[in-house]
Amino acid sequence: MQADASMMKIKVEELESGMVTADNVIEPGTDRILLLKDTVLDSVMIFNLKERYNVNDVWIKTAFSASTVAEEMRAEINIHQSLNTLKSVFGSDDEKPITEFTKEASEQITNVTNELITSLYADDNILLKMHQLQSYDDYTYKHCLRVAMMSVTIGKSLGLPRNRMHDLCEAALLHDLGKRTIDVGIIRKPGRLTDDEFAAIKKHPQNGYLLLRKNGGYTEEVMNAVLMHHEKFDGSGYPLKLKGEQITYLARIITVADVYDALTSNRPYRQPWSVAEAEEFMMGGANTHFDYDIITAFLAAFAPYPVGEKVMLSDGRKAVVVSNNTNVLRPVIKIESENGDGETIDLYNNFKYLTLSIKSVIKGETIE
Numbered sequence: 001m002q003a004d005a006s007m008m009k010i011k012v013e014e015l016e017s018g019m020v021t022a023d024n025v026i027e028p029g030t031d032r033i034l035l036l037k038d039t040v041l042d043s044v045m046i047f048n049l050k051e052r053y054n055v056n057d058v059w060i061k062t063a064f065s066a067s068t069v070a071e072e073m074r075a076e077i078n079i080h081q082s083l084n085t086l087k088s089v090f091g092s093d094d095e096k097p098i099t100e101f102t103k104e105a106s107e108q109i110t111n112v113t114n115e116l117i118t119s120l121y122a123d124d125n126i127l128l129k130m131h132q133l134q135s136y137d138d139y140t141y142k143h144c145l146r147v148a149m150m151s152v153t154i155g156k157s158l159g160l161p162r163n164r165m166h167d168l169c170e171a172a173l174l175h176d177l178g179k180r181t182i183d184v185g186i187i188r189k190p191g192r193l194t195d196d197e198f199a200a201i202k203k204h205p206q207n208g209y210l211l212l213r214k215n216g217g218y219t220e221e222v223m224n225a226v227l228m229h230h231e232k233f234d235g236s237g238y239p240l241k242l243k244g245e246q247i248t249y250l251a252r253i254i255t256v257a258d259v260y261d262a263l264t265s266n267r268p269y270r271q272p273w274s275v276a277e278a279e280e281f282m283m284g285g286a287n288t289h290f291d292y293d294i295i296t297a298f299l300a301a302f303a304p305y306p307v308g309e310k311v312m313l314s315d316g317r318k319a320v321v322v323s324n325n326t327n328v329l330r331p332v333i334k335i336e337s338e339n340g341d342g343e344t345i346d347l348y349n350n351f352k353y354l355t356l357s358i359k360s361v362i363k364g365e366t367i368e
Contacts, residue, residue: 009057015046024058024309025049031274031361058347079119082112084174090141090180093187098180101211106218113148113169117162120152124324138189140176148172150302157297158253163325168250169224171220175254178208178226202238202300225250229258232289252291256282256298259289275304276358281328295324303328310336310362314355318362325349329358 007022018040025035034053035045049055089105091098097219151172155165179187186197193201209227212218228242228251235243247255262277273281279299286295305311309321311333319333327349337343345353 006062008062009059011057012050012055015041015049015058015060017042017046020061021063025055025058027053028055030213031276033273033275035360038060051193062115069175079145082115083142085112086141086145088138090144090177091233092141093139093180094184096184097182098211101177103215103217109170109173112145112173113166116148117138117152117165120149120156124248131213139298140179143265144173144176145258146261146265147175147254150261151254153301154253154257154294154298157301158294164250167219168225168253171222171229171250172254172257174208174212174222175226175258176203176204176208177211178206181207202230205239221248221250224248225254227251229254229260233291234288237289256290256294257287260298260302262310275302279304283327283329296328298327299326303331305329305331305358305361311358312360313361314357319345328351331358333358 021035021037021041023037023071025039026032027034034049034055037040039045041198085108088220089108090316094262115280123163135262146225147170152165152169160168161177170260173290179201182200185201186193186356189197206229208222212226225248228240228247230257231240231242231251233244233247233252257307260282263273263281264275266272279302282290282295282298286292305321305328306325307321307323311319311321313319313333319342320342322332324331325346327348330347332344332346332348334344347356347358349354
């Protein structure tokens with residue numbers, strides 16, 4: 001990134017709520033983006049950068065619009081309100097299992113659904129808040145909120161009508177409700193599950209479905225999406241071993257968001273995968289684990305190498321991303337050169353460069 005008078009690098013200890021990032025913030029020692037450019041910082045973000053991720057300094061904009069800050073802070077408030085509401089509905093995974101889903105809880109889910117859809121239609125940058133919802137105490141309700149945000153974004157990419165988006169968001173928010181019916185010791189176990197424990201976990205789709213049916217008020221499509229979110233496109237999933245279009249469309253969307261979030265989240269027994277690693281896995285599962293069209297929409301919405309990103313190639317050269325292909329892991333790039341006339345290479349369509357790949361993102365360097 002080329003610095004100018006509109007930005008400055010400051011120590012993380014000197015960050016204040018309301019400051020706006022002038023570039024992506026990368027986790028030290030990895031390629032993982034913690035915060036994207038143009039994020040309005042809040043106290044939680046600043047604490048995480050310092051205490052969880054050991055970030056030393058951040059590029060900050062020195063001039064920004066007060067109205068932009070106000071909009072971003074309202075979005076933050078909406079997300080945290082949604083999180084608190086879901087916590088009241090689900091409880092934490094350390095509490096005793098739930099046995100019912102009340103009318104009041106159903107009304108709260110509807111309110112969160114309306115807030116999320118309104119926010120996500122108004123401003124895609126709200127997705128940046130998903131990073132702040134990830135922690136080592138990654139309770140079910142946090143995961144469900146992230147999956148709902150991601151599912152709605154995929155739904156937008158697919159062009160779903162607004163009424164189906166509402167069902168999609170509700171189903172995503174509730175997809176793991178059944179996990180809260182399972183013994184706490186199994187849900188929070190840090191190591192490998194026994195066969196009996198895994199069998200208990202695999203009952204959570206049916207348990208969630210039954211809670212919603214007993215409660216009433218939900219459409220068949222919402223309840224079936226909760227029931228089917230662990231089905232796989234080739235029929236190897238559970239609980240019903242459904243395949244292809246036997247799996248309801250909303251469930252196929254939620255499955256993609258669910259798996260991606262699981263891969264990129266912290267777990268007691270492993271580090272999160274990078275965006276590129278997770279998306280490569282997802283692409284590899286198209287038409288086996290996942291619906292190909294939904295994977296395509298997902299990759300379009302969550303490209304790991306944005307245009308302007310500076311990257312290191314497998315042969316040691318540096319390049320900048322010019323545009324993205326259908327395979328977002330192999331974009332069109334321009335090789336860095338002193339005189340600016342470096343070669344432009346299409347990593348996906350030019351078979352001459354089949355063995356050339358992106359090795360990593362060059363931290364703190366983005367070309368406008």
